[in-house]
Amino acid sequence: MAMSGSSASGRAGRPISPDTTAAILAAARSLVVVHGFAAVTTAMIAAEAGASKQALYRRWTTKADLVLEAFLAQAQAEVDDPAAAEAGDDRLLAFLRRTCAALSTSGPALRSLMAAAQEDDAFRRRFHERLILPRRAALRAVLAEERPAASTEALDLAVTALFGAIWYRLLLDEPLDDDLARRLTALVRAGM
Amino acid sequence: MAMSGSSASGRAGRPISPDTTAAILAAARSLVVVHGFAAVTTAMIAAEAGASKQALYRRWTTKADLVLEAFLAQAQAEVDDPAAAEAGDDRLLAFLRRTCAALSTSGPALRSLMAAAQEDDAFRRRFHERLILPRRAALRAVLAEERPAASTEALDLAVTALFGAIWYRLLLDEPLDDDLARRLTALVRAGM
DNA sequence: ATATTACGGAACCAATAGTACCGAAATAGG
DNA sequence: CCTATTTCGGTACTATTGGTTCCGTAATAT
Numbered sequence: 001m002a003m004s005g006s007s008a009s010g011r012a013g014r015p016i017s018p019d020t021t022a023a024i025l026a027a028a029r030s031l032v033v034v035h036g037f038a039a040v041t042t043a044m045i046a047a048e049a050g051a052s053k054q055a056l057y058r059r060w061t062t063k064a065d066l067v068l069e070a071f072l073a074q075a076q077a078e079v080d081d082p083a084a085a086e087a088g089d090d091r092l093l094a095f096l097r098r099t100c101a102a103l104s105t106s107g108p109a110l111r112s113l114m115a116a117a118q119e120d121d122a123f124r125r126r127f128h129e130r131l132i133l134p135r136r137a138a139l140r141a142v143l144a145e146e147r148p149a150a151s152t153e154a155l156d157l158a159v160t161a162l163f164g165a166i167w168y169r170l171l172l173d174e175p176l177d178d179d180l181a182r183r184l185t186a187l188v189r190a191g192m
Numbered sequence: 193m194a195m196s197g198s199s200a201s202g203r204a205g206r207p208i209s210p211d212t213t214a215a216i217l218a219a220a221r222s223l224v225v226v227h228g229f230a231a232v233t234t235a236m237i238a239a240e241a242g243a244s245k246q247a248l249y250r251r252w253t254t255k256a257d258l259v260l261e262a263f264l265a266q267a268q269a270e271v272d273d274p275a276a277a278e279a280g281d282d283r284l285l286a287f288l289r290r291t292c293a294a295l296s297t298s299g300p301a302l303r304s305l306m307a308a309a310q311e312d313d314a315f316r317r318r319f320h321e322r323l324i325l326p327r328r329a330a331l332r333a334v335l336a337e338e339r340p341a342a343s344t345e346a347l348d349l350a351v352t353a354l355f356g357a358i359w360y361r362l363l364l365d366e367p368l369d370d371d372l373a374r375r376l377t378a379l380v381r382a383g384m
Numbered sequence: 385a386t387a388t389t390a391c392g393g394a395a396c397c398a399a400t401a402g403t404a405c406c407g408a409a410a411t412a413g414g
Numbered sequence: 415c416c417t418a419t420t421t422c423g424g425t426a427c428t429a430t431t432g433g434t435t436c437c438g439t440a441a442t443a444t
Contacts, residue, residue, distance in 0.1 A: 013389025014441040020391080038311040041431065052392045057433065114363060115307035119230040128364055147384060157357075157375050158384045164356030165349075171306060171359070172320055183349050191383035192339060192350045205420025206410040212422080233400060244423045249402065391440065397433085409422065414415100 016059070023049040024056060028070040033105065037067060037112030064116040064123050071109050072130060078102040080138045092189075095142045096181035099135075099166060103176050111171055139163065158188050208251070215241040216248060220262040225297065229259060229304030256308040256315050263301050264322060270294040272330045284381075287334045288373035291327075291358060295368050303363055328355065350380050 027048035031040045046053045060066040079098050117124035139159050219240035223232045234255050238245045252258040271290050309316035331351050
């Protein structure tokens with residue numbers, strides 16, 4: 001492949017190829033989208049990427065870790081406020097709608113990652129830090145905008161209820177549609 | 193063991209021993225509480241119960257299925273309105289408190305079952321039907337009592353937000369304490 | 385040049401859910 | 415009783431797959 005790089009890492013020896021890294025991530029993403037996390041083996045990912053399994057495990061400690069990274073950038077770009085929305089919009093409703101929409105494609109993968117997090121403490125910490133927390137921060141910012149007086153604790157509880165409901169439905173195979181986003185918005189604003 | 197039974201099943205041949213069934217369930221429960229779902233193998237359960245693996249698979253299709261049944265009765269008895277609570281109590285708050293309290297012991301097992309449900313459609317359906325739905329019905333009944341005018345749809349959404357928040361925190365290893373129950377109660381009643 | 389590291393490829397290991405088969409024991413129906 | 419049927423505990427087995435190790439080779443830093 002191309003050499004792409006000009007000797008700038010502190011280490012000696014042949015440097016890690018960014019092309020190989022990208023190929024592995026792309027292979028993981030497409031395979032998992034099609035077959036689901038459990039049905040995709042590390043051997044399949046390596047083959048699809050034209051790489052060796054060793055190339056995978058040199059970069060990530062675990063299959064779950066690799067798939068997490070493969071879906072991170074995508075999820076972030078799709079949900080976190082593209083174009084910052086024009087003023088006057090319902091920012092909260094728009095955020096929840098984008099979240100539900102994004103989960104229609106990456107949802108199955110995220111479900112599997114949440115499942116993997118249940119049996120692996122180290123992975124759960126990374127999952128929490130790299131996927132859960134950034135999403136929470138983004139939603140909290142949206143909420144803070146419309147409730148500037150609310151305490152951090154109150155905002156966090158609302159974030160928990162909103163993402164909690166969405167994850168609950170995702171994990172139980174129930175639809176995540178615009179209507180859910182709308183009703184959750186109303187619930188958290190006005191109560192039952 | 194005792195023979196316990198007096199020839200009342202339609203089938204010919206030696207009948208399934210309820211004693212063996214009970215021993216397997218008890219073994220599964222105690223082993224999973226101590227070591228966690230993933231660390232307990234079917235061979236360990238069989239050995240602890242003084243049974244064979246075949247005895248397990250004659251009764252349940254899957255390890256997850258067996259563990260689900262092992263925790264069902266317990267979870268139900270602990271949460272669903274023991275003694276129906278005296279009038280004047282805050283029924284909703286009490287229900288959520290019992291839920292959180294029960295999860296301090298059976299929570300780890302339920303997390304693993306939720307994880308297993310993500311990769312096995314047939315098991316997810318049983319999990320949904322036997323654990324999730326009964327809990328939802330119980331909570332909805334409590335809510336309906338204090339909001340007799342509310343639509344079924346509105347009640348269901350509140351149930352989703354409440355259980356969603358609790359599952360979300362359970363799966364992410366965050367504490368489920370009385371304070372959470374109190375704040376969730378307030379949120380769903382009064383809004384953010 | 386030389387040491388170092390990544391590369392693809394292939395063989396390998398360990399763990400374990402679930403199955404198959406055994407001879408023995410328990411039951412139903414005749 | 416007798417016989418077909420089924421469960422019993424026990425043991426061996428299969429199949430799958432994360433993750434590791436080792437190979438000879440290629441790319442890079444000094």
